[in-house]
Amino acid sequence: GSICNWWADDGDDWYYFKDGKKYTGYGKDASGTKFFDNGKYASWWHDDGDDWYYFKDGEKYTGYGEDASGIKFFDNGKYASWWHDDGDDWYYFKDGEKFTGTAQDASGTHTFLNGKYNEDGYSDGQWYISGENKYLKDSDGNIRTGFVTDSDGNLYFASKFANGAIQKNFFAYYNGSGYIFGDDGIGVETDNPRSEFIKIIAPYVVSAVDGTGLFPSVAIAQACLETGFGSSTLGYPPVYNLFGIKAPSRAEEGSYVTVWTTEYYDGNKVDIKDKFKKFDNYTEAFRYYAGLFTRSKWLSEHYRYVLSARTPQEACRTLTGTYATDPNYKDKLLSIIDQYDLTEYDKEIYPNGEK
Known part of the structure; x- marks a missing residue:
C-alpha cells in the first residue's frame, strides 16, 4: 500500500499520519486546521514554532482549563490578561485569574476585587x-502614618496629609539617615544624604529657572535650607513644597497644609501656624518657584532686586527681608552654596556663573 497521510488505525488506536509517521505540527483534516501532537489533537502546552500555547482538541484554547499551575482562564492559548466573558459574566483577568489588585484598563486605573471594579478598596x-494608593495597617486594622515598616522590614512613608497613603519617588530622612523612595515606595538608604538630595533636585531646578534671571545655586540652596536638605515633611509627597511657599489666606480647602513655622518680627523669633501651598509633584513646585518672582506686578516690584542681581551673593542679600524674615537668611544660603559648590550649576546657564 501507499504511505499514509491521513487518519489511520495502527492496531492500537487512531492517529493522524504524515509521510507515514504520527504527525506533530499544524495539519488539516475534515475538521479543519489543527495542531497535532504525536498523531493526536494537541491538548496541553506546546511550542507551535512561534511561541508556547495551551491547546485543547488541537486548537489554541479559550476558556477555563487546568495546567500545572491550576485552573486558569485562557484566551487563544495564553493566560487571559484583560476583560473577558467567562460564560457567566465579564471579568478582568490577569495571568489567567480573576484579578485582585490595582491595574489599568481602557477607562484608567482601578482597584479590582475578584475581577470586578472595587473602588472602595480591599x-x-x-x-x-x-x-493607586496603598495603606499599611497596624494589628488593630488602623491605617498607620509617618515612617512605617512592613512585616518584611521595608521602610515606607505614609503621609498624614494623604490620609496615610504610601508615597513614592522622593527623598527623605529617617532616624538621621537619608533614604531614596522609589516607584514601589520602599526607602533605600544612601551614604551621602545631603549631596544626594542636591543631586536629585539640581537638574529640575536648572531647567525651571533657565531664562528667568534667577541663579540655580540660590534656588538649590533655598530648597536645602527650607526643607533641611529634604528632612521637612513639607517637601515630601503629597505636598512637594521645597521652597517654603505660603498659600494665600483664602486658599481653597485641600490646596494647602497648615504647619508650625518660625518667623521673625522686629528681630524677634516667633513660632506660628501658617498655610503652605500644596503641589501635585516636584516639577510643578519648581516651575511655580521659578515664576513666583514675576507672578504679579506687585511681586515683580517686590523682587526687582532679586531679578536684577548679577551674582548669587547679591541675590542672597536681596532675598533677605523679601522672601524670608530670617535676618540671617543670606548668610545661611551663602554657606550652603559655598559648602556644596553650587555655583557650578550657575555655569549651565551663565557662562561665567554671573550675569
Whole structure:
C-alpha cells in the first residue's frame, strides 16, 4: 500500500499520519486546521514554532482549563490578561485569574476585587489597597502614618496629609539617615544624604529657572535650607513644597497644609501656624518657584532686586527681608552654596556663573 497521510488505525488506536509517521505540527483534516501532537489533537502546552500555547482538541484554547499551575482562564492559548466573558459574566483577568489588585484598563486605573471594579478598596493581609494608593495597617486594622515598616522590614512613608497613603519617588530622612523612595515606595538608604538630595533636585531646578534671571545655586540652596536638605515633611509627597511657599489666606480647602513655622518680627523669633501651598509633584513646585518672582506686578516690584542681581551673593542679600524674615537668611544660603559648590550649576546657564 501507499504511505499514509491521513487518519489511520495502527492496531492500537487512531492517529493522524504524515509521510507515514504520527504527525506533530499544524495539519488539516475534515475538521479543519489543527495542531497535532504525536498523531493526536494537541491538548496541553506546546511550542507551535512561534511561541508556547495551551491547546485543547488541537486548537489554541479559550476558556477555563487546568495546567500545572491550576485552573486558569485562557484566551487563544495564553493566560487571559484583560476583560473577558467567562460564560457567566465579564471579568478582568490577569495571568489567567480573576484579578485582585490595582491595574489599568481602557477607562484608567482601578482597584479590582475578584475581577470586578472595587473602588472602595480591599484588604490584602497587612495592606489596604484602594485605586493607586496603598495603606499599611497596624494589628488593630488602623491605617498607620509617618515612617512605617512592613512585616518584611521595608521602610515606607505614609503621609498624614494623604490620609496615610504610601508615597513614592522622593527623598527623605529617617532616624538621621537619608533614604531614596522609589516607584514601589520602599526607602533605600544612601551614604551621602545631603549631596544626594542636591543631586536629585539640581537638574529640575536648572531647567525651571533657565531664562528667568534667577541663579540655580540660590534656588538649590533655598530648597536645602527650607526643607533641611529634604528632612521637612513639607517637601515630601503629597505636598512637594521645597521652597517654603505660603498659600494665600483664602486658599481653597485641600490646596494647602497648615504647619508650625518660625518667623521673625522686629528681630524677634516667633513660632506660628501658617498655610503652605500644596503641589501635585516636584516639577510643578519648581516651575511655580521659578515664576513666583514675576507672578504679579506687585511681586515683580517686590523682587526687582532679586531679578536684577548679577551674582548669587547679591541675590542672597536681596532675598533677605523679601522672601524670608530670617535676618540671617543670606548668610545661611551663602554657606550652603559655598559648602556644596553650587555655583557650578550657575555655569549651565551663565557662562561665567554671573550675569
